[in-house]
Amino acid sequence: MKVSLGARTLALPMPAFLVGTYDANGRPNVMTAAWGGIVCSEPPLVAVSVRPPRWTHAGVLKNKAFTVSFPPARLAVETDFAGIVSGKDHDKFKEAGLTAVKSDLVEAPYVGECPVVAECRLHASHELGTHTLFIGEIVDVKADREVAADGGIDMRKADPLVFGADGNYHKLGPRVARAFSAGKDLKPKS
Protein backbone atom coordinates (compact mmCIF):
# COMPACT_ATOMS: atom_id res chain seq x y z
CA MET A 1 0.00 0.00 0.00
CA LYS A 2 1.45 3.32 -1.07
CA VAL A 3 0.92 6.63 0.67
CA SER A 4 0.83 10.00 -1.08
CA LEU A 5 3.72 12.35 -0.39
CA GLY A 6 2.31 15.13 -2.56
CA ALA A 7 3.61 17.00 -5.60
CA ARG A 8 7.32 17.39 -4.87
CA THR A 9 10.74 17.21 -6.45
CA LEU A 10 12.02 13.76 -5.74
CA ALA A 11 14.03 11.28 -7.76
CA LEU A 12 16.20 8.34 -6.74
CA PRO A 13 19.11 8.77 -7.08
CA MET A 14 20.01 12.41 -7.64
CA PRO A 15 23.48 13.72 -8.50
CA ALA A 16 25.55 16.39 -6.77
CA PHE A 17 27.05 18.18 -9.76
CA LEU A 18 29.61 20.94 -9.28
CA VAL A 19 28.86 23.50 -12.00
CA GLY A 20 31.86 25.68 -12.88
CA THR A 21 31.65 29.11 -14.52
CA TYR A 22 33.52 32.40 -14.83
CA ASP A 23 31.54 35.34 -13.55
CA ALA A 24 31.20 38.78 -15.17
CA ASN A 25 34.61 39.74 -13.73
CA GLY A 26 36.29 36.58 -15.01
CA ARG A 27 36.47 35.11 -11.52
CA PRO A 28 35.96 31.35 -11.23
CA ASN A 29 32.82 30.22 -9.43
CA VAL A 30 31.30 26.84 -8.61
CA MET A 31 27.80 25.81 -7.57
CA THR A 32 26.26 22.53 -6.46
CA ALA A 33 23.29 21.28 -8.49
CA ALA A 34 21.19 18.20 -7.83
CA TRP A 35 18.73 19.13 -10.57
CA GLY A 36 20.06 17.75 -13.85
CA GLY A 37 21.38 14.79 -15.81
CA ILE A 38 22.28 13.52 -19.25
CA VAL A 39 19.51 14.30 -21.76
CA CYS A 40 20.71 13.26 -25.24
CA SER A 41 23.18 10.81 -26.80
CA GLU A 42 23.94 12.62 -30.08
CA PRO A 43 24.83 15.38 -29.65
CA PRO A 44 25.98 14.43 -26.14
CA LEU A 45 24.02 16.79 -23.92
CA VAL A 46 23.86 17.31 -20.17
CA ALA A 47 21.28 19.49 -18.42
CA VAL A 48 21.67 21.46 -15.21
CA SER A 49 18.97 23.66 -13.70
CA VAL A 50 19.91 26.94 -12.06
CA ARG A 51 17.75 29.63 -10.41
CA PRO A 52 18.10 33.01 -12.17
CA PRO A 53 19.30 34.85 -9.03
CA ARG A 54 22.22 32.44 -8.61
CA TRP A 55 25.65 33.89 -9.45
CA THR A 56 26.25 30.94 -11.75
CA HIS A 57 23.26 31.85 -13.93
CA ALA A 58 24.83 35.04 -15.28
CA GLY A 59 28.15 33.28 -15.75
CA VAL A 60 26.64 30.58 -17.96
CA LEU A 61 24.87 33.16 -20.11
CA LYS A 62 27.88 35.46 -20.40
CA ASN A 63 30.33 32.80 -21.54
CA LYS A 64 27.87 30.37 -23.14
CA ALA A 65 29.73 27.65 -21.30
CA PHE A 66 29.96 25.69 -18.07
CA THR A 67 31.65 22.62 -16.70
CA VAL A 68 30.27 19.80 -14.60
CA SER A 69 32.71 18.27 -12.11
CA PHE A 70 31.67 15.04 -10.41
CA PRO A 71 32.75 15.23 -6.77
CA PRO A 72 34.03 12.12 -4.98
CA ALA A 73 32.67 11.26 -1.53
CA ARG A 74 35.78 12.74 0.11
CA LEU A 75 34.65 16.19 -1.11
CA ALA A 76 31.19 16.04 0.53
CA VAL A 77 31.83 19.03 2.80
CA GLU A 78 33.26 21.17 -0.03
CA THR A 79 30.35 20.17 -2.29
CA ASP A 80 27.81 21.15 0.33
CA PHE A 81 29.62 24.45 0.93
CA ALA A 82 29.39 25.29 -2.78
CA GLY A 83 25.62 24.87 -2.51
CA ILE A 84 24.96 27.08 0.50
CA VAL A 85 26.96 30.26 -0.17
CA SER A 86 26.90 32.59 -3.16
CA GLY A 87 29.72 33.43 -5.55
CA LYS A 88 28.56 37.01 -5.22
CA ASP A 89 30.04 37.20 -1.71
CA HIS A 90 32.43 34.27 -1.65
CA ASP A 91 35.44 33.02 -3.55
CA LYS A 92 34.16 29.49 -3.19
CA PHE A 93 37.16 27.81 -4.83
CA LYS A 94 39.57 29.53 -2.46
CA GLU A 95 37.47 29.15 0.68
CA ALA A 96 36.88 25.46 0.02
CA GLY A 97 40.50 24.83 -0.89
CA LEU A 98 39.63 23.74 -4.40
CA THR A 99 41.58 24.37 -7.60
CA ALA A 100 39.93 26.18 -10.52
CA VAL A 101 41.43 24.66 -13.67
CA LYS A 102 40.81 26.64 -16.83
CA SER A 103 39.31 24.52 -19.56
CA ASP A 104 41.19 24.80 -22.84
CA LEU A 105 38.00 24.04 -24.76
CA VAL A 106 35.30 26.25 -23.21
CA GLU A 107 35.32 29.48 -21.21
CA ALA A 108 34.74 27.87 -17.82
CA PRO A 109 36.80 26.36 -15.00
CA TYR A 110 36.51 22.87 -13.58
CA VAL A 111 37.37 21.51 -10.14
CA GLY A 112 40.86 20.04 -10.29
CA GLU A 113 40.26 17.80 -7.26
CA CYS A 114 37.34 16.02 -8.96
CA PRO A 115 38.53 12.87 -10.73
CA VAL A 116 36.04 13.22 -13.61
CA VAL A 117 34.81 16.42 -15.29
CA ALA A 118 32.77 17.39 -18.37
CA GLU A 119 33.37 20.57 -20.37
CA CYS A 120 30.22 21.99 -21.96
CA ARG A 121 29.24 24.58 -24.51
CA LEU A 122 25.79 26.08 -23.91
CA HIS A 123 23.44 24.44 -26.42
CA ALA A 124 20.03 25.73 -25.32
CA SER A 125 18.26 27.16 -22.31
CA HIS A 126 14.62 26.94 -21.25
CA GLU A 127 12.81 28.91 -18.56
CA LEU A 128 10.88 26.35 -16.53
CA GLY A 129 9.59 28.30 -13.53
CA THR A 130 11.89 28.75 -10.54
CA HIS A 131 14.75 27.33 -12.59
CA THR A 132 16.39 27.81 -15.97
CA LEU A 133 17.29 24.56 -17.68
CA PHE A 134 20.74 24.97 -19.19
CA ILE A 135 21.51 22.28 -21.74
CA GLY A 136 25.20 21.92 -22.50
CA GLU A 137 26.91 20.04 -25.28
CA ILE A 138 29.67 17.96 -23.75
CA VAL A 139 32.74 18.76 -25.84
CA ASP A 140 35.06 16.63 -23.72
CA VAL A 141 35.12 14.44 -20.63
CA LYS A 142 38.40 14.37 -18.73
CA ALA A 143 39.39 11.95 -16.01
CA ASP A 144 42.37 11.37 -13.77
CA ARG A 145 44.51 8.72 -15.45
CA GLU A 146 44.07 6.21 -12.61
CA VAL A 147 40.26 6.57 -12.73
CA ALA A 148 39.94 6.05 -16.49
CA ALA A 149 39.59 2.32 -17.09
CA ASP A 150 39.39 0.75 -20.54
CA GLY A 151 37.89 3.90 -22.03
CA GLY A 152 35.32 4.05 -19.23
CA ILE A 153 35.37 4.96 -15.56
CA ASP A 154 36.43 2.85 -12.58
CA MET A 155 33.49 3.66 -10.33
CA ARG A 156 35.25 2.56 -7.13
CA LYS A 157 38.05 5.02 -7.79
CA ALA A 158 35.71 7.81 -8.99
CA ASP A 159 33.68 7.19 -5.77
CA PRO A 160 30.94 9.67 -6.80
CA LEU A 161 28.84 11.51 -4.29
CA VAL A 162 25.12 10.70 -4.59
CA PHE A 163 22.37 12.99 -3.31
CA GLY A 164 19.58 11.17 -1.52
CA ALA A 165 15.92 12.03 -1.03
CA ASP A 166 16.65 11.97 2.71
CA GLY A 167 18.69 15.18 2.54
CA ASN A 168 21.99 13.35 2.85
CA TYR A 169 24.92 12.75 0.56
CA HIS A 170 25.75 9.09 0.12
CA LYS A 171 28.57 7.02 -1.29
CA LEU A 172 28.00 4.69 -4.20
CA GLY A 173 27.65 1.07 -3.15
CA PRO A 174 28.72 -2.18 -4.76
CA ARG A 175 27.88 -3.31 -8.27
CA VAL A 176 24.75 -5.47 -8.48
CA ALA A 177 24.35 -6.27 -12.19
CA ARG A 178 25.73 -5.68 -15.67
CA ALA A 179 23.63 -3.31 -17.78
CA PHE A 180 22.39 -4.42 -21.22
CA SER A 181 23.13 -7.96 -20.15
CA ALA A 182 21.51 -9.04 -16.87
CA GLY A 183 18.01 -8.63 -18.30
CA LYS A 184 18.55 -11.06 -21.18
CA ASP A 185 17.61 -13.95 -18.92
CA LEU A 186 14.03 -12.69 -18.79
CA LYS A 187 13.54 -12.82 -22.56
CA PRO A 188 10.89 -15.44 -23.34
CA LYS A 189 12.35 -18.56 -24.92
CA SER A 190 10.93 -19.08 -28.39
Add this chain to the structure above:
Amino acid sequence: MKVSLGARTLALPMPAFLVGTYDANGRPNVMTAAWGGIVCSEPPLVAVSVRPPRWTHAGVLKNKAFTVSFPPARLAVETDFAGIVSGKDHDKFKEAGLTAVKSDLVEAPYVGECPVVAECRLHASHELGTHTLFIGEIVDVKADREVAADGGIDMRKADPLVFGADGNYHKLGPRVARAFSAGKDLKPKS
Protein backbone atom coordinates in the same frame (compact mmCIF):
# COMPACT_ATOMS: atom_id res chain seq x y z
CA MET B 1 46.96 14.84 -14.67
CA LYS B 2 43.72 14.28 -16.53
CA VAL B 3 43.33 12.39 -19.78
CA SER B 4 40.73 13.19 -22.43
CA LEU B 5 37.96 10.64 -22.92
CA GLY B 6 36.33 12.59 -25.74
CA ALA B 7 32.87 14.06 -26.24
CA ARG B 8 30.58 11.49 -24.64
CA THR B 9 27.51 11.09 -22.48
CA LEU B 10 28.80 10.58 -18.99
CA ALA B 11 27.62 11.77 -15.60
CA LEU B 12 28.21 10.43 -12.10
CA PRO B 13 25.86 9.15 -10.85
CA MET B 14 23.09 8.38 -13.33
CA PRO B 15 19.65 7.05 -12.46
CA ALA B 16 17.81 3.98 -13.76
CA PHE B 17 14.29 5.34 -14.10
CA LEU B 18 11.43 3.05 -15.08
CA VAL B 19 9.17 5.15 -17.30
CA GLY B 20 5.57 3.89 -17.39
CA THR B 21 3.07 4.64 -20.18
CA TYR B 22 -0.01 3.23 -21.85
CA ASP B 23 0.50 2.55 -25.55
CA ALA B 24 -1.88 3.35 -28.41
CA ASN B 25 -3.89 0.22 -27.54
CA GLY B 26 -4.10 1.10 -23.86
CA ARG B 27 -1.59 -1.59 -22.94
CA PRO B 28 0.84 -0.77 -20.11
CA ASN B 29 4.48 -0.44 -21.07
CA VAL B 30 7.65 0.36 -19.17
CA MET B 31 11.10 1.51 -20.33
CA THR B 32 14.39 2.06 -18.54
CA ALA B 33 15.92 5.54 -18.86
CA ALA B 34 19.26 6.70 -17.50
CA TRP B 35 18.95 10.04 -19.27
CA GLY B 36 16.99 12.41 -17.04
CA GLY B 37 16.55 13.99 -13.62
CA ILE B 38 14.73 16.67 -11.67
CA VAL B 39 14.85 20.00 -13.53
CA CYS B 40 12.70 22.52 -11.60
CA SER B 41 11.45 23.09 -8.05
CA GLU B 42 8.26 25.05 -8.77
CA PRO B 43 6.49 23.66 -10.63
CA PRO B 44 8.08 20.34 -9.63
CA LEU B 45 9.41 18.97 -12.92
CA VAL B 46 11.26 15.82 -13.88
CA ALA B 47 12.82 15.22 -17.30
CA VAL B 48 13.28 11.92 -19.10
CA SER B 49 14.80 11.57 -22.55
CA VAL B 50 13.39 9.03 -24.98
CA ARG B 51 14.34 8.19 -28.57
CA PRO B 52 11.45 8.76 -31.00
CA PRO B 53 11.40 5.14 -32.26
CA ARG B 54 10.88 3.81 -28.73
CA TRP B 55 7.40 2.46 -27.99
CA THR B 56 7.26 4.70 -24.92
CA HIS B 57 7.64 7.85 -27.05
CA ALA B 58 4.22 7.49 -28.71
CA GLY B 59 2.65 6.56 -25.39
CA VAL B 60 3.83 9.74 -23.71
CA LEU B 61 2.55 11.88 -26.58
CA LYS B 62 -0.80 10.10 -26.82
CA ASN B 63 -1.71 10.38 -23.15
CA LYS B 64 0.32 13.49 -22.26
CA ALA B 65 1.45 11.59 -19.21
CA PHE B 66 4.05 9.19 -17.81
CA THR B 67 5.20 7.84 -14.50
CA VAL B 68 8.70 7.38 -13.14
CA SER B 69 9.19 4.39 -10.85
CA PHE B 70 12.45 4.19 -8.90
CA PRO B 71 13.59 0.57 -8.89
CA PRO B 72 15.28 -0.92 -5.84
CA ALA B 73 18.48 -2.93 -6.24
CA ARG B 74 16.54 -6.20 -6.00
CA LEU B 75 14.89 -5.33 -9.35
CA ALA B 76 18.17 -4.89 -11.28
CA VAL B 77 17.44 -7.74 -13.69
CA GLU B 78 13.86 -6.58 -14.37
CA THR B 79 15.11 -3.00 -14.85
CA ASP B 80 17.71 -4.10 -17.35
CA PHE B 81 15.14 -6.22 -19.20
CA ALA B 82 12.87 -3.18 -19.59
CA GLY B 83 15.76 -1.40 -21.31
CA ILE B 84 16.69 -4.06 -23.85
CA VAL B 85 13.38 -5.19 -25.34
CA SER B 86 10.61 -3.14 -26.95
CA GLY B 87 7.02 -2.77 -25.86
CA LYS B 88 6.15 -3.23 -29.52
CA ASP B 89 6.95 -6.94 -29.30
CA HIS B 90 6.88 -7.60 -25.57
CA ASP B 91 4.46 -7.27 -22.69
CA LYS B 92 7.31 -6.17 -20.45
CA PHE B 93 5.28 -5.98 -17.27
CA LYS B 94 4.06 -9.54 -17.68
CA GLU B 95 7.36 -11.01 -18.86
CA ALA B 96 9.28 -9.37 -16.02
CA GLY B 97 6.67 -10.36 -13.44
CA LEU B 98 5.92 -6.72 -12.58
CA THR B 99 2.56 -5.21 -11.69
CA ALA B 100 1.18 -2.29 -13.74
CA VAL B 101 -0.76 -0.12 -11.31
CA LYS B 102 -3.06 2.42 -12.93
CA SER B 103 -2.45 5.92 -11.63
CA ASP B 104 -5.62 7.63 -10.47
CA LEU B 105 -4.12 11.03 -11.34
CA VAL B 106 -2.61 10.63 -14.80
CA GLU B 107 -3.17 8.26 -17.73
CA ALA B 108 -0.14 6.08 -17.09
CA PRO B 109 0.76 3.00 -15.05
CA TYR B 110 3.51 2.71 -12.45
CA VAL B 111 5.47 -0.32 -11.27
CA GLY B 112 3.81 -1.65 -8.13
CA GLU B 113 6.97 -3.41 -6.94
CA CYS B 114 8.93 -0.12 -6.84
CA PRO B 115 8.79 1.43 -3.36
CA VAL B 116 8.73 5.02 -4.66
CA VAL B 117 7.01 6.36 -7.80
CA ALA B 118 6.23 9.76 -9.35
CA GLU B 119 3.12 10.46 -11.44
CA CYS B 120 3.66 13.07 -14.14
CA ARG B 121 1.61 15.15 -16.54
CA LEU B 122 3.50 16.09 -19.71
CA HIS B 123 4.54 19.73 -19.32
CA ALA B 124 6.76 20.28 -22.37
CA SER B 125 8.86 18.37 -24.88
CA HIS B 126 11.98 19.38 -26.76
CA GLU B 127 13.63 17.64 -29.70
CA LEU B 128 17.33 17.48 -28.86
CA GLY B 129 18.81 15.22 -31.54
CA THR B 130 18.65 11.46 -31.01
CA HIS B 131 16.35 12.02 -28.02
CA THR B 132 13.18 13.90 -27.16
CA LEU B 133 13.32 15.55 -23.76
CA PHE B 134 9.98 14.97 -22.06
CA ILE B 135 9.47 17.29 -19.11
CA GLY B 136 6.75 16.12 -16.75
CA GLU B 137 5.08 17.95 -13.92
CA ILE B 138 5.11 15.72 -10.86
CA VAL B 139 1.52 15.72 -9.64
CA ASP B 140 2.20 13.23 -6.85
CA VAL B 141 4.92 11.08 -5.36
CA LYS B 142 3.80 7.84 -3.77
CA ALA B 143 5.83 5.57 -1.52
CA ASP B 144 5.33 2.32 0.32
CA ARG B 145 4.33 3.18 3.86
CA GLU B 146 7.43 1.57 5.39
CA VAL B 147 9.75 3.54 3.05
CA ALA B 148 8.21 6.95 3.76
CA ALA B 149 10.00 8.43 6.75
CA ASP B 150 9.10 11.75 8.37
CA GLY B 151 7.70 13.09 5.10
CA GLY B 152 10.86 12.03 3.25
CA ILE B 153 12.34 8.74 2.10
CA ASP B 154 14.30 6.16 4.08
CA MET B 155 17.07 5.62 1.56
CA ARG B 156 18.17 2.29 3.03
CA LYS B 157 14.68 0.90 2.56
CA ALA B 158 14.19 2.49 -0.86
CA ASP B 159 17.59 0.98 -1.83
CA PRO B 160 17.62 2.71 -5.24
CA LEU B 161 19.44 1.29 -8.20
CA VAL B 162 22.18 3.62 -9.50
CA PHE B 163 23.55 3.44 -13.05
CA GLY B 164 27.32 3.77 -13.26
CA ALA B 165 29.60 5.04 -15.99
CA ASP B 166 31.16 1.57 -15.99
CA GLY B 167 28.08 -0.02 -17.55
CA ASN B 168 26.95 -1.57 -14.28
CA TYR B 169 24.05 -1.03 -11.93
CA HIS B 170 25.13 -0.32 -8.37
CA LYS B 171 23.53 -0.14 -4.96
CA LEU B 172 23.53 3.07 -2.98
CA GLY B 173 26.18 3.16 -0.28
CA PRO B 174 26.25 4.66 3.21
CA ARG B 175 25.48 8.25 4.10
CA VAL B 176 28.56 10.46 4.24
CA ALA B 177 27.25 13.95 5.13
CA ARG B 178 24.15 16.01 5.78
CA ALA B 179 23.21 18.36 2.91
CA PHE B 180 22.73 22.08 3.57
CA SER B 181 24.63 21.57 6.81
CA ALA B 182 28.03 19.87 6.45
CA GLY B 183 29.41 22.76 4.38
CA LYS B 184 28.74 25.41 7.01
CA ASP B 185 32.06 24.61 8.67
CA LEU B 186 33.88 26.06 5.66
CA LYS B 187 32.27 29.48 5.95
CA PRO B 188 34.96 32.03 6.80
CA LYS B 189 34.74 33.23 10.39
CA SER B 190 34.09 36.96 10.46
